[in-house]
Amino acid sequence: MTTLEIRDLHVSVETDTGAKEILRGVDLTINSGETHAIMGPNGSGKSTLAYAIAGHPKYTVTGGTITLDGEDVLEMAVDERAKAGLFLAMQYPVEVPGVTVSNFLRTAKTSIDGEAPKLRTWVKDMKGAMEALRMDSHFAERNVNEGFSGGEKKRHEILQMELLQPQIAVLDETDSGLDVDALKVVAEGVNRVKENTGLGVMLITHYTRILRYIQPDHVHVFVAGKVAESGGPELANRLEDEGYDRYVQAAAV
Amino acid sequence: MTLLTDKPRDHVDPQSTVGAAPEESRAARLTSFEVSDFPVPNGREEEWRFTPVDRLGGVFADEGDDDREGDYAADYDVSGVMDVIAQTALAPGQAPRGTVLVPGDRGAVVASKHTTEALHLKLEAEKEYAEPLRVNVHGNGAGRLSSAHYVVEAGHHSKALLILDHTGSADHRGNLEVIVGDGAELTVVSLQRWDDDAVHLGQHDAQVGRDATYKHIAVSLGGSIVRVNANVNYQGPGGDATLLGVYFADAGQHLEHRSFVDHNEPHTNSLVTYKGALQGDGAHTVWVGDVLIRKEAEGIDTYELNRNLVLTDGARADSVPNLEIETGEIAGAGHASSTGRFDDEQLFYLMSRGIDETNARRLVVRGFFADIIAKIGVPEVVDTLMAAIEEELAADMGASA
Numbered sequence: 159m160t161t162l163e164i165r166d167l168h169v170s171v172e173t174d175t176g177a178k179e180i181l182r183g184v185d186l187t188i189n190s191g192e193t194h195a196i197m198g199p200n201g202s203g204k205s206t207l208a209y210a211i212a213g214h215p216k217y218t219v220t221g222g223t224i225t226l227d228g229e230d231v232l233e234m235a236v237d238e239r240a241k242a243g244l245f246l247a248m249q250y251p252v253e254v255p256g257v258t259v260s261n262f263l264r265t266a267k268t269s270i271d272g273e274a275p276k277l278r279t280w281v282k283d284m285k286g287a288m289e290a291l292r293m294d295s296h297f298a299e300r301n302v303n304e305g306f307s308g309g310e311k312k313r314h315e316i317l318q319m320e321l322l323q324p325q326i327a328v329l330d331e332t333d334s335g336l337d338v339d340a341l342k343v344v345a346e347g348v349n350r351v352k353e354n355t356g357l358g359v360m361l362i363t364h365y366t367r368i369l370r371y372i373q374p375d376h377v378h379v380f381v382a383g384k385v386a387e388s389g390g391p392e393l394a395n396r397l398e399d400e401g402y403d404r405y406v407q408a409a410a411v
Numbered sequence: 412m413t414l415l416t417d418k419p420r421d422h423v424d425p426q427s428t429v430g431a432a433p434e435e436s437r438a439a440r441l442t443s444f445e446v447s448d449f450p451v452p453n454g455r456e457e458e459w460r461f462t463p464v465d466r467l468g469g470v471f472a473d474e475g476d477d478d479r480e481g482d483y484a485a486d487y488d489v490s491g492v493m494d495v496i497a498q499t500a501l502a503p504g505q506a507p508r509g510t511v512l513v514p515g516d517r518g519a520v521v522a523s524k525h526t527t528e529a530l531h532l533k534l535e536a537e538k539e540y541a542e543p544l545r546v547n548v549h550g551n552g553a554g555r556l557s558s559a560h561y562v563v564e565a566g567h568h569s570k571a572l573l574i575l576d577h578t579g580s581a582d583h584r585g586n587l588e589v590i591v592g593d594g595a596e597l598t599v600v601s602l603q604r605w606d607d608d609a610v611h612l613g614q615h616d617a618q619v620g621r622d623a624t625y626k627h628i629a630v631s632l633g634g635s636i637v638r639v640n641a642n643v644n645y646q647g648p649g650g651d652a653t654l655l656g657v658y659f660a661d662a663g664q665h666l667e668h669r670s671f672v673d674h675n676e677p678h679t680n681s682l683v684t685y686k687g688a689l690q691g692d693g694a695h696t697v698w699v700g701d702v703l704i705r706k707e708a709e710g711i712d713t714y715e716l717n718r719n720l721v722l723t724d725g726a727r728a729d730s731v732p733n734l735e736i737e738t739g740e741i742a743g744a745g746h747a748s749s750t751g752r753f754d755d756e757q758l759f760y761l762m763s764r765g766i767d768e769t770n771a772r773r774l775v776v777r778g779f780f781a782d783i784i785a786k787i788g789v790p791e792v793v794d795t796l797m798a799a800i801e802e803e804l805a806a807d808m809g810a811s812a
Binding site: 212213214215235236237239240241245246248251252253254255256257261262265266269270301318322 | 763
């Protein structure tokens with residue numbers, strides 16, 4: 159059982175006109191096996207939350223804490239966070255020319271586990287995971303994210319999650335840019351990992367449609383850099399009907 | 412393939428053109444065996460404007476080698492080419508010496524004059540040489556003047572790989588003159604693995620015969636100042652030339668590569684690809700790639716590319732492609748040049764998968780070189796190169812962390 163705990167998190171980003179506060183006191187607790195949907199309008203700070211958890215250098219934590227089973231995540235370097243069991247599926251995965259998917263995955267797996275995976279089981283695991291995500295086997299020989307379609311990039315993110323087996327995963331708008339077929343494949347992948355490993359998920363999304371395929375236990379409405387309301391799956395339905403206007407107006411007052 | 416017409420002046424730093432008269436055509440540049448035709452450069456000349464000539468010391472001197480009793484300025488291990496060494500060395504002006512290479516600058520002209528005996532390698536026609544031919548050049552001391560000239564004659568339909576390996580230290584000026592016979596396949600690798608205080612100027616000229624294939628691979632890793640010019644023209648239609656370069660410059664190091672492909676025959680191809688990484692204060696690389704497509708060179712195809720990866724602050728990469736086209740009847744002609752900084756987003760992405768910074772940087776740099784290393788296709792050279800890159804990166808990690 160793993161717990162990611164975020165307390166009163168304040169994060170700012172450096173802009174041309176000085177530091178700008180994006181997150182203004184976020185409180186969230188995510189346990190193994192739970193799926194939390196973070197929903198909010200554009201510009202509410204959802205992605206900043208994802209990057210702050212992963213440790214992107216562009217974002218500065220000015221207050222609050224993030225802990226993983228009591229360990230101070232903010233003290234950890236980016237790679238140490240991954241080794242501790244955190245994973246971020248990125249909204250815009252980066253191209254790495256000349257580095258094949260297979261090389262990348264093996265290097266990452268070796269780093270996370272602290273030893274190289276056994277060749278035979280590794281090849282089998284990789285093939286199995288790729289098949290499950292309906293990825294062609296040639297995919298392993300392509301360069302990381304180079305020339306990938308939007309759908310391929312997202313599947314590749316989920317593939318990594320499946321193979322690296324984190325405790326807690328943050329999925330940053332994994333549904334964006336996916337058609338319904340690709341969305342189903344990706345959602346299946348997430349559900350499979352949840353079932354197999356008891357993964358805790360923070361699912362960041364703008365729309366409710368991915369929630370038809372990945373059932374959230376908790377829904378949090380994120381507005382103006384903090385959680386404005388939390389509830390069960392029914393909250394997502396209400397957002398579907400009413401949109402974010404009510405929260406945005408309230409935040410503006 | 413796209414046709415790109417060139418604007419050669421676009422890339423020029425205005426300050427550096429002071430005193431340099433624009434050329435009419437690359438073909439018009441002076442070549443000569445007369446030392447007096449090439450005064451010692453002052454750095455304002457078009458072809459020397461990127462080079463720190465003030466640090467070149469004695470390498471331009473119109474003097475013989477600094478050989479001492481039983482102690483040569485440089486040692487030449489020719490054991491790898493015993494089978495193909497011709498009976499007599501070639502004196503200046505003794506053909507085929509001088510038929511392909513006419514010195515194009517001060518370094519080449521003094522090398523030519525002061526190499527009284529040029530090593531002449533004759534590859535038998537229709538013979539495939541299974542083992543690489545090797546000449547190892549080892550400089551015996553920084554600042555000691557050494558001159559070299561090699562003449563390689565690849566008989567028609569021969570196939571061979573020649574490796575020129577430079578180690579140690581010297582003020583070295585070396586000319587390489589290559590005649591690729593009709594239908595021959597010749598690969599020449601020039602490895603610059605000098606010590607930190609070596610200076611090396613090189614002019615490598617090749618003439619590619621009808622339907623012949625020539626590959627020149629420059630690998631520059633060591634040395635204080637290295638400047639290797641790889642030039643090609645054709646003796647008949649159907650010739651194919653590939654000029655590749657890989658370099659890795661450290662703090663204070665100047666690595667310069669120039670190439671000139673003279674498409675003087677129809678239906679000839681050329682591919683020029685140079686890639687380099689730079690790290691450390693004052694690391695400087697230069698690539699100048701000239702391609703001339705003459706009026707008679709119809710149906711040719713050429714592409715040149717230079718990419719530089721700047722790993723740290725304080726390094727500088729100059730990259731100048733020049734494409735001069737005198738005929739519209741071509742199959743393809745293009746160029747690309749880019750210099751980019753190490754991408755922090757790539758670093759973050761890799762690290763977010765648990766890969767530590769050292770290994771993440773390694774992955775990115777190896778990836779950067781992956782395509783050109785695949786093109787090199789000579790396992791021995793690739794292994795040497797990869798090991799050297801690992802070493803450079805290991806040295807960097809301490810400094811950049």
